[in-house]
Amino acid sequence: MRNRSTDFRDDILAARGWFAALIVVYHLWGVPIGGPVGIDLFFVISGYLITRQLVDERTRTGRVSMVAFIAKRVRRIAPVAIVVIVATVLVSSLIWYLPRAIVVAGDGMSALGLVANWHFIAEQHSYLEPSGTPSPLEHTWSLSVEEQFYLVWPLLVVLATLRVRSGARRRIVARVVAVAAVALVLTAVYSAWRTASAPDAAYFDTVARSWEFIPGIIGGALAASIDRIDVRVRTAVGSAGFLVLVGSAFWLDPSIGFPWPGAVPSVLGAALFVTFGIHGGVPRRLLTIPPTRYLGRISYPLYLWHFPVAILLPVAYGRSTTVLVVAAALSVLLADLTSRWIETPVLRSGWLRGWTAGGHRPLRAVLALRRSSRRRTIRAAAITAVFLVLIGASAAVPSPGSARLTAAVAAVVGDVRPSPTREWADDVEVRRAVDAALAAPRWPSALEPSLDRAFTTTIADEFDEVAGCRYPDGTVLAEALPCDAGPATAAHTALLIGDSTATAWAPGVVDALVPLGWRVRTLAFSACSPFAVPAARDAPSSTCSTSRQAGLALAAGAExxxxxxxxGGETWSERVRQLPSERRAAFARQWSAAVSDGVDQYRRLADRVVVLGPSPHGAHTSDCAVRVGGPERCETELPRDEVRASCVGGDVECVDVTPWFCDADGVCPAFIGDTLVRADRSHLTARTARSMSALLREALVSDEH
Structure with a gap:
């Protein structure tokens, strides 16, 4: 019933195959809804097997060699991971243009450093609800979590059993189980708090995930005792656990927080299955069919390969059924070849084998933790603590895909912001350019900025959080200085206030008004509408209320x-999607009333108030623009309800900018003339904003001015 060559039980091997296949299907087709619970099974299996090995080693030899443990992990994990990560970065650079390719390279660096999960937290990724095309290396978060956990757990085993003699298995097991139980409670409490307060971050958080290893750890520690239970009882319990695990994959409620409590059923089911096993009868025959044993043997390279393939192949060739089937087959083929030619030869080779045998004496003197060696234990603990501090610090340091690195690379490749080659004179002229762009089969050769220079630095200077005037929500006026353009003694003053889209419009508004003798002052707060618009589920945030008061305070003192x-209209769309259809009409009325009330507040403080309608939002240009496809991939639509939401209610004066960006059917190209429209999902490039200055001038300047 055991696979002696791999130290895996056949039922565990087959289960790995079943759930590796389930994860592949989930990432390609989005079903079953609980596909990600396969990760929970892998964590439980890992905790079970490794703890069983640690307890056996501690009982047999009286020590646990950290060098041997780490060397085994490196031999098992590193070769395949390095090949997949490097290949993914290289292929990404062939498919995407430089802005996205650099981000993937940064993801690869964090994955190689085993801190990918903290990197994705710092980059504010959402695994379950991504806002764009996910990183093809996003799945490496689980590898990072596992290796970080196993830097700590063997050390805890050693510390818990310091004064226990070799051979005293019962005392060793009792202490390991006691430490595991305490760790389970502490990490589960942390996971519940983290999931409630920051669900996207909790998904990747090592501590929030640590409790998932511990039921397997307890089962591994108690394995020798459980093996003495009647095999029929063990099979019945193990089968029940497997059914719970399968059920959680198909009936997981996505509204339940993850990992806590969403992962509880899958972890408990996996723990029962792994600990007790399925040892005979029909359940075992169904579980261990040859295809699942085969997939189980290649499950590690399959997990690593499938996600880059699932992301990159549809990006390059479209998301058709044929492409998805090819992606599944290619994932299995690459996994098989990698297992056959890289993973297995390395495991059979002599690489690091001397370390696993305890032959590397200088390091063993520091890390081979003997029961009587407190000094060595302290040294090992210190080394582990330093590494953990470095892991935690990585979340605070600008990550490779961050704005700072992007800006630095943009400067190196010559990210300049030339004046627009033309300024659209009227609606008719820009409509012709829009229609021509939608009919174009390829990107313009003179596109500005070029797709290899389309970094977020192509948004207006005002957008910069440090040098500009875009502030975090909740910033008070005393700490939020506006960007000023034009002389302080100008005859007329205009204020541009709003969320981050206001800063993206700033170059166009400045070019429209300053030459006429105006002073333009810009102030914006990230993700905070200037209107007290309702949220779909919760009340408007108090921090955005503070930001709105700051905008009103600026207007009160500006004359x-x-x-x-x-x-941005994207806010409207996101909130409406959260609502059932029967509530949307009432929500729209509330929204319009909030816009009208907001305009009325500013009318008491200024001669004239104009609402600038939302510009098109869509896929991030760095995602949708690929070297193997045309501009149609980046076309988007501006729903009319977004425009109505901003422009109806009372006698609101609104500038509908849809005709400047979209055709009569509401389809909007990614470029107009030779100018790239968006620098990301929703913000105009500075060049586009300036090209609209004549249209803005006509819309904003009344006869009295």
Missing amino acids: ADLVVLSA
């Missing part, structure tokens, strides 16, 4: 002739 208010 403005004109206030231009801007908010």
